[in-house]
Amino acid sequence: MAKHLSLLLCLYISISAIGQINPKLQSKIELQVKTIEPKIVEWRRYFHEHPELSNQEYKTGKFIADYLKSIGLEVQYPVAKTGVVALLKGSKPGAVIALRADIDGLPITERNSLPFASKERSVLRGQETGVMHACGHDAHISMLMAVAQILASNKADLKGTVKFIFQPAEEGAYGEVAGAELMVKEGVLENPKVEVIFGLHIQSLTPLGKIEYRAGGMMAAVDAFDIKVTGVGAHGATPWDGVDPIVVASQIVSGLQTIVSRQTELTKAGVVITVGSFHSGIRRNIIPEEAMLEGTIRTFDPEMQQKIHDKIRLTATKIAESAGAKAEVIINKGYPVTYNDPTITKTMVASLERAAGVENVSITQPVTMAEDFSFFQQKVPGLFFFLGAYPAQMNLQKQPTHHTADFMIDEGAFVTGTQGLLNLTLDYMFQNTSSSKK
Ligand code: NI
Numbered sequence: 001m002a003k004h005l006s007l008l009l010c011l012y013i014s015i016s017a018i019g020q021i022n023p024k025l026q027s028k029i030e031l032q033v034k035t036i037e038p039k040i041v042e043w044r045r046y047f048h049e050h051p052e053l054s055n056q057e058y059k060t061g062k063f064i065a066d067y068l069k070s071i072g073l074e075v076q077y078p079v080a081k082t083g084v085v086a087l088l089k090g091s092k093p094g095a096v097i098a099l100r101a102d103i104d105g106l107p108i109t110e111r112n113s114l115p116f117a118s119k120e121r122s123v124l125r126g127q128e129t130g131v132m133h134a135c136g137h138d139a140h141i142s143m144l145m146a147v148a149q150i151l152a153s154n155k156a157d158l159k160g161t162v163k164f165i166f167q168p169a170e171e172g173a174y175g176e177v178a179g180a181e182l183m184v185k186e187g188v189l190e191n192p193k194v195e196v197i198f199g200l201h202i203q204s205l206t207p208l209g210k211i212e213y214r215a216g217g218m219m220a221a222v223d224a225f226d227i228k229v230t231g232v233g234a235h236g237a238t239p240w241d242g243v244d245p246i247v248v249a250s251q252i253v254s255g256l257q258t259i260v261s262r263q264t265e266l267t268k269a270g271v272v273i274t275v276g277s278f279h280s281g282i283r284r285n286i287i288p289e290e291a292m293l294e295g296t297i298r299t300f301d302p303e304m305q306q307k308i309h310d311k312i313r314l315t316a317t318k319i320a321e322s323a324g325a326k327a328e329v330i331i332n333k334g335y336p337v338t339y340n341d342p343t344i345t346k347t348m349v350a351s352l353e354r355a356a357g358v359e360n361v362s363i364t365q366p367v368t369m370a371e372d373f374s375f376f377q378q379k380v381p382g383l384f385f386f387l388g389a390y391p392a393q394m395n396l397q398k399q400p401t402h403h404t405a406d407f408m409i410d411e412g413a414f415v416t417g418t419q420g421l422l423n424l425t426l427d428y429m430f431q432n433t434s435s436s437k438k
Contacts (some may be wrong), residue, residue, distance in 0.1 A: 012299025021430040025157050029426070032150045039149075040142045040414045047138035050106025051131045053122050054169035055178055057082040060103050060141070064166050067145060071152045073164070080182040081278060084166040087192075088151055090429075097425050098189070098197040098380070100373060101137070101144035102170035108132040111405035120163040125174060136202035136389070141166060143200075143418045150422060157410040160429055161192055170372050172334075180375035189379050196344060197382035198424045199373045200417055204402060206388035208410045211356045212364035213385040215345040217300035218268065219338035222370035223309070223331055224308050227252060227293040227316050229280075231325040236285035246280050249291035249323045253278065255315045256295070263311060264304065271308055272298040272368050278403070298368045300337055335370040341381035347431075348383055353421035356416050383424065389413035 052060050064084045073086040109130025110118045120131040124139035148164050165188060169178035177185065189197075206212060229249045234242025253275050264271050273295060280291035287406070297312070301304040314327045320327035353361045363384060373384050389409040400406030 009214060021426050022157070023212070025154065026426070028169075029150060029154065029422055030419065032153070033146070033415055033422065034196050036146045036149060036418070037415055040146045040418065041144035043145055044138050044411065047141055048114075048133050049116045049118055049120075051120055051133045051138065053107060053124060053131055054171050055081045055173040056122070057103050057168045060428075061166070061168070064141060064145065064220040065104070068148055068164065071149055072155075073148060073152060074373075079188060080168060080179075080186050082168040083183060083188075084164075085188055086148065086164040088148065088155065088158070088162045088164070090154050090158030090160050092159035094158075094429055095195045096161045096163060096192045097428055098165055098194040098376070099144060099147060099161040099421055099425060100165040100180075100199040100376060101140035102167050102199060102372075103137055103141050104169050104171055104179075105131050105133045105137065106135060106403060108134045108403065108405050108407075110134070112408060113319070114408075125438075131192050132405070132407070134404060135171070135402045136160070136204065136407075136409050137170065139202045139409060139411075139414065139417070140200065143414055143421065143435050146418045147407040147421045147425070150418075150438075151425065158429065162425060163192070163194055165197075167372075172372075178372075180372035184375050184379060187428075189376065190211055194380050196428060197373075197376045197380050198348075198421060198428075199376075199382070199384045200387050200420065201384070202369065202389045202409055202413060202417065203386045204389060204391065204394070204400065204407060204409050206386055207390045208388055208392070208412055209356060209360050209416055210388035211352050211361045211385055211416065212388070213340065213345065213349065213352065213361070213383065214364050214366065215340050215342040217337045217349070217366055218340050218369045218384060219366065220298035220300055220366070220373045221302070221305055221337045221374070223297040223299075223305070223333075224334055225295050225297060225312060226330045227295075228328045229291040229293070229316075229320055229325055230328075231287070231291075231323075232291060234287040235287040236287055237289060241334060242287045243324045243377055244287050245289065245291035245325055246287070248295055248320050248323045248327075249278065249280065251319050251323070252293065252316045252327065255319050256312060259308065259311045259315060264308070268299040269304055270298070270366055270368065271304060272296075273308070273312070295333075300366050304336070335372045336374040338371045338374040338384055339377050341377070344381050344383050348424055348427065351427040352385060352420050355420040355423050358403070385420065386419040387413050387420065
């Protein structure tokens with residue numbers, strides 16, 4: 001990341017001029033955001049009622065593509081299975097700015113009694129399930145459609161190109177390269193080459209109207225590990241005849257926790273190691289031959305991430321060896337760190353403050369959840385922020401978080417979110433000087 005950083009610093013050192021956005025255009029756009037609000041709500045309710053699972057967003061993708069075509073954008077569809085990419089070219093040359101919204105729903109049966117609650121059902125891995133926009137991606141789509149509409153209507157005043165990325169499968173799809181990773185592989189950031197990318201995530205537990213961001217690692221990298229412990233089976237009455245994989249795997253679970261508590265510099269960045277699944281044995285008086293552990297790793301620093309992987313391998317194999325068992329460790333890298341480029345973040349915070357009010361913009365603690373926006377940020381510098389949408393009618397005791405059947409957001413957040421994306425785009429467009437270098 002350090003190498004990455006210095007490269008970015010060189011690239012962006014040239015950004016110094018204060019935004020040249022015409023105040024008349026700014027106030028016109030602010031008015032347009034207020035005018036389009038009912039439409040954003042209407043779209044969001046449509047998407048909420050018709051959610052689709054990751055990589056199955058056929059109706060969603062088509063709806064977005066048709067709309068973007070209708071407002072005169074150059075639309076590519078489908079991209080990376082069900083995604084949509086659209087270009088808006090301004091009247092003058094300038095930077096290529098990408099804006100991204102994720103579009104998938106989740107395999108959850110909605111419990112809310114909203115008039116537009118989802119009744120959709122689908123099948124996932126052979127199991128029937130309800131489908132629900134339980135992470136707010138319905139809101140992300142709708143706000144980005146509004147941004148596209150407003151920018152398209154001001155095309156003559158714009159410079160450079162805005163690339164709208166409606167990305168499928170942020171939540172991942174079993175056994176498939178999905179979402180942002182596939183989009184990057186399919187060249188979404190090329191042709192024309194994207195210079196900077198912006199995105200947001202609505203947050204149901206963050207107060208309405210607030211915006212939160214963080215320079216550097218904002219959301220964790222997530223990696224999965226599987227540990228297979230092989231012992232020697234025996235009668236439960238005579239453990240000395242075998243090697244008990246349950247006891248060995250239990251020691252490994254404890255050993256993994258000491259990696260975090262005793263061997264990691266936690267003041268540098270947070271680390272989480274969770275064993276979420278432990279399977280072994282079939283009846284009480286049989287010592288089985290195998291135990292399986294499955295877990296998740298969350299890190300914010302690529303160097304620490306590599307060290308944690310090494311330590312997990314070492315801890316598991318050596319504990320097993322000391323007991324005469326064998327441990328095989330498989331670690332699969334998931335989403336990288338959602339890393340906000342420090343220079344871009346510093347330069348662009350004022351744009352968010354103008355959208356939400358200075359008093360409503362703050363720095364968030366690092367979040368141990370992951371987000372595949374990070375795949376875009378690995379290739380181009382970007383800024384990702386949280387949009388507070390804590391619903392007034394929500395019962396705090398129940399705390400319906402993201403990914404639950406009671407998940408809810410306050411639609412009052414849409415104006416702030418839409419304005420935030422517009423300010424970032426326009427401020428970058430008019431203060432960016434690097435396009436002249438090209
Ligand atoms: Ni989400």
